[in-house]
Amino acid sequence: xxxxxxxxxxxYYEIYLDKIRDLLDISKTNLAVHEDKNRVPxxxxxxxxFVSSPEEVMEAIEExxxxxxxxxxxxxxxxxxxxxxxxxxxxxxxxxxxxxxNGKLYLVDLAGSEKVSKTGAEGAVLDEAKNxxxxxxxxxxxxxxxxxxxxxxxxxxxxxxxxxxxxxxGNARTTMIICCSPASYNEMETxxxxxxxxxxxxxxxxxxxxxxxxxxxxxxxxxxEKAKNEQLRAVLDRYHTELMRWxxxxxxxxxxxxxxKTSLTSSSSTHxxxxxxxxxxxxxxxxxxxxRTHWELEKQKLYQQLDDKDDEINNQSQLVEKLKEQILEQExxxxxxxxxxxxxxxxxxxIQSENDSAKDEVxxxxxxxxxxxxNYDQKSQEVDNKNKENETLSDDLQKKMSLLNSIxxxxxxxxxxxxxxxxxAIEMMMSLLKDLSEIGTAINNDLKVHSLxxxxxxxxxxLSGYGLxxxxxxxxxxxxxxxxxxxxxxxxxxxxxxxxxxxxCSQLETYQTETRQKLEERLKELDECKLLLQQHEAKMKTxxxxxxxxSSKKEELESVVDTLNEECSQLRSKAQLFQTQxxxxxxxxxDSEQSASQMxxxxxxxxxxxxxxxxxxxxxxxxxxxxKQTRIESLTDQAQKLGLSLExxxxxxxxxxxxxxxxxxxxxxLSLQIDRRExxxxxxxxxxxxxxxxxxxxxxxxxxxxxxxxxxxxxxQTKQEDTDDEEVISSHAQKQKISFLENNLDQLTKVHxxxxxxxxxxxxxxxxxEKRLRATMxxxxxxxxxxxxxxxxxxxxxxxxxxxxxxxxxxxxxxxLLRRGHSAQIAKPIRAGxxxxxxxxxxxxxxxxxxxxxxxxxxxxxxNA
Numbered sequence: 093x094x095x096x097x098x099x100x101x102x103x104y105y106e107i108y109l110d111k112i113r114d115l116l117d118i119s120k121t122n123l124a125v126h127e128d129k130n131r132v133p134x135x136x137x138x139x140x141x142f143v144s145s146p147e148e149v150m151e152a153i154e155e156x157x158x159x160x161x162x163x164x165x166x167x168x169x170x171x172x173x174x175x176x177x178x179x180x181x182x183x184x185x186x187x188x189x190x191x192x193x194n195g196k197l198y199l200v201d202l203a204g205s206e207k208v209s210k211t212g213a214e215g216a217v218l219d220e221a222k223n224x225x226x227x228x229x230x231x232x233x234x235x236x237x238x239x240x241x242x243x244x245x246x247x248x249x250x251x252x253x254x255x256x257x258x259x260x261x262g263n264a265r266t267t268m269i270i271c272c273s274p275a276s277y278n279e280m281e282t283x284x285x286x287x288x289x290x291x292x293x294x295x296x297x298x299x300x301x302x303x304x305x306x307x308x309x310x311x312x313x314x315x316x317e318k319a320k321n322e323q324l325r326a327v328l329d330r331y332h333t334e335l336m337r338w339x340x341x342x343x344x345x346x347x348x349x350x351x352x353k354t355s356l357t358s359s360s361s362t363h364x365x366x367x368x369x370x371x372x373x374x375x376x377x378x379x380x381x382x383x384r385t386h387w388e389l390e391k392q393k394l395y396q397q398l399d400d401k402d403d404e405i406n407n408q409s410q411l412v413e414k415l416k417e418q419i420l421e422q423e424x425x426x427x428x429x430x431x432x433x434x435x436x437x438x439x440x441x442x443i444q445s446e447n448d449s450a451k452d453e454v455x456x457x458x459x460x461x462x463x464x465x466x467n468y469d470q471k472s473q474e475v476d477n478k479n480k481e482n483e484t485l486s487d488d489l490q491k492k493m494s495l496l497n498s499i500x501x502x503x504x505x506x507x508x509x510x511x512x513x514x515x516x517a518i519e520m521m522m523s524l525l526k527d528l529s530e531i532g533t534a535i536n537n538d539l540k541v542h543s544l545x546x547x548x549x550x551x552x553x554x555l556s557g558y559g560l561x562x563x564x565x566x567x568x569x570x571x572x573x574x575x576x577x578x579x580x581x582x583x584x585x586x587x588x589x590x591x592x593x594x595x596x597c598s599q600l601e602t603y604q605t606e607t608r609q610k611l612e613e614r615l616k617e618l619d620e621c622k623l624l625l626q627q628h629e630a631k632m633k634t635x636x637x638x639x640x641x642x643s644s645k646k647e648e649l650e651s652v653v654d655t656l657n658e659e660c661s662q663l664r665s666k667a668q669l670f671q672t673q674x675x676x677x678x679x680x681x682x683d684s685e686q687s688a689s690q691m692x693x694x695x696x697x698x699x700x701x702x703x704x705x706x707x708x709x710x711x712x713x714x715x716x717x718x719x720k721q722t723r724i725e726s727l728t729d730q731a732q733k734l735g736l737s738l739e740x741x742x743x744x745x746x747x748x749x750x751x752x753x754x755x756x757x758x759x760x761x762l763s764l765q766i767d768r769r770e771x772x773x774x775x776x777x778x779x780x781x782x783x784x785x786x787x788x789x790x791x792x793x794x795x796x797x798x799x800x801x802x803x804x805x806x807x808x809q810t811k812q813e814d815t816d817d818e819e820v821i822s823s824h825a826q827k828q829k830i831s832f833l834e835n836n837l838d839q840l841t842k843v844h845x846x847x848x849x850x851x852x853x854x855x856x857x858x859x860x861x862e863k864r865l866r867a868t869m870x871x872x873x874x875x876x877x878x879x880x881x882x883x884x885x886x887x888x889x890x891x892x893x894x895x896x897x898x899x900x901x902x903x904x905x906x907x908x909l910l911r912r913g914h915s916a917q918i919a920k921p922i923r924a925g926x927x928x929x930x931x932x933x934x935x936x937x938x939x940x941x942x943x944x945x946x947x948x949x950x951x952x953x954x955x956n957a
Contacts, residue, residue, distance in 0.1 A: 115156035124402030
């Protein structure tokens with residue numbers, strides 16, 4: 093007997109707030125419960141995972157436990173807030189008989205019932221406890237109904253009882269493990285839990301094996317049931333005939349009745365008899381078939397409606413979950429705003445208290461001012477005298493301070509100018525010495541270069557004692573005087589050189605201006621030369637082409653002229669010979685010989701003249717050719733010279749352009765600095781205006797205060813003598829308050845100035861930040877463009893790769909079709925824990941349909957086939 097390896101699938105979900113939530117895929121929050129064709133409930137849309145080892149099962153359990161709802165209560169630190177169901181579904185097939193056996197193992201973790209008084213649940217935890225107790229009470233009702241044998245069992249009161257319908261009252265064995273506490277504190281909970289288990293123990297279920305029979309077994313069972321049906325039909329006919337006899341008034345003997353009873357018991361040993369009706373058999377069968385089909389259609393419609401309703405409920409529940417999340421977010425926002433409001437109210441109360449305290453302080457200040465007003469008249473004369481003395485002293489002090497400031501400023505200016513002049517003199521001398529050394533090296537004047545290199549260190553050493561080079565400070569005044577004398581000697585030596593250098597610099601400046609003008613003129617001439625060069629090049633091209641044409645024509649004409657001359661000479665000679673021959677016939681023989689010799693000489697003379705003319709023409713043509721060639725060579729030399737001068741001018745132009753760019757960059761930097769200075773000046777002007785306004789307001793307030801004091805002093809002159817001691821005390825307090833207010837004013841002005849400086853600094857930093865932002869934006873755009881191009885390239889490569897793969901697949905499929913022929917091809921499904929094996933050609937067996945679809949062919953079945 094060969095049995096294939098079983099298929100194992102696991103599912104894990106929890107019932108939280110009467111909603112089924114998948115623990116292996118937390119995105120599935122509200123799953124529906126449906127029924128299969130055997131009326132067995134199952135969770136639709138749950139995740140089913142194939143496993144092949146205990147380790148994989150434990151991994152699935154651990155993954156689900158991590159996603160389960162857990163909270164903290166007074167009774168338990170890790171209290172589960174939901175019922176969890178771990179389902180293991182196993183299938184196995186007998187390869188020889190093709191029987192399929194399947195089974196399900198429900199591992200249910202029930203959350204314990206809770207007393208709110210003990211757990212201290214509040215809010216969401218209280219709602220969870222309510223749902224837990226509700227589902228547990230529904231489970232208790234189902235167990236009591238099954239234990240009492242009631243015809244109606246309320247499975248649909250809870251989703252927990254609906255899922256466990258098959259486990260509690262179906263084809264199942266149920267084992268319950270009770271966890272209870274032996275403590276007297278939990279006596280009531282322990283007792284109710286044990287009573288719950290005792291009631292569940294009384295449930296009795298009839299269990300059969302879940303088999304999927306083959307077609308042959310179904311056929312045998314059908315034949316057996318058909319035979320039993322025929323026997324029952326025969327018994328029913330006998331009953332019907334007996335009933336008809338009784339209705340007609342006949343009496344049926346006892347023997348016949350007993351025979352009917354024995355036939356009935358023999359025929360219906362395993363089945364119960366249907367109810368006897370007085371309607372004929374055939375019509376009832378037809379009506380029952382019609383009713384059955386009608387009810388089947390109605391049942392399918394109802395199932396479809398249930399599925400639609402479940403989907404709608406699922407969608408609505410998801411929408412409700414989203415709305416709840418939004419409500420929670422809004423509640424959080426409301427709590428945050430409430431907290432902010434409370435904080436603001438507290439801040440307002442604090443500010444009001446500070447305002448009240450400030451009012452009290454103002455009242456105290458006013459009282460102190462009133463007290464000061466009493467002493468004002470007495471102290472005013474003393475103050476006037478002291479003011480006069482102070483004014484005289486202040487005038488003297490101001491004069492001395494102005495003198496001191498002017499002397500200090502002059503001293504500082506002298507120091508700055510001396511330092512600046514020293515630095516500038518050293519820099520100029522060093523630069524001039526370097527320039528002279530470079531000029532000496534350029535002229536290759538070895539003596540001057542040597543003398544310059546000797547004078548540089550001897551000139552720099554004495555100047556280092558002036559404070560510009562602090563590496564070797566001088567110790568005594570004698571050394572300083574010696575070095576001063578040495579420096580003066582070197583300066584006297586260098587004066588003449590400096591004068592000459594200044595003259596040379598002025599000459600160079602004039603020469604630079606002249607060279608600039610010449611450069612501009614040369615640029616203009618360069619443009620004109622470019623045009624002339626282009627024109628000459630075009631002319632040269634045309635002349636070269638014309639020369640080539642003329643030389644070819646000349647050669648052709650010379651050859652034609654030579655041939656024609658030869659022909660002419662031959663014809664002339666022939667004509668003259670012919671004439672001489674004619675004349676010879678007329679003359680005598682003696683005369684004929686002389687004339688022939690004369691004619692030959694004349695012909696030779698004519699030939700020589702023709703040859704001389706031809707040679708003259710050739711010489712003239714050759715002279716013209718040589719002249720034109722010399723002219724062409726001179727033009728090419730001029731063109732080369734113009735090209736070289738053009739390149740030099742172009743390089744000079746590029747250098748000038750680079751210098752112009754550098755100067756433009758420096759100008760832009762200077763303009764930015766000028767703009768910043770102007771901005772700072774404007775900010776300072778605004779600050780000065782605000783300070784002036786504040787000082788004006790303070791001055792006005794002071795005037796009003798003085799007037800008020802004068803009015804009050806006039807009223808209180810009579811009471812002045814009695815309050816002398818009090819005025820002394822109040823004047824001291826008043827001075828302290830005035831100094832306090834002045835300090836506050838100084839601090840406020842300092843803070844205002846600091847804020848203005850910070851504002852100016854931030855405004856200066858703003859263009860830099862904007863420039864950086866623009867640079868980053870450009871960089872981001874460039875990167876996005878590069879990413880887009882890379883994506884497009886990847887898409888093209890992917891399409892090309894997909895096309896190549898499709899082509900290879902098509903070629904392989906064609907080869908396999910040619911190789912396999914016309915046999916049927918069946919693909920083996922990939923099972924958990926197996927590697928896919930090569931498919932083989934196997935014929936399809938008949939009658940292999942199971943509940944879940946066609947039977948997949950295993951490798952062992954193929955080998956046995």
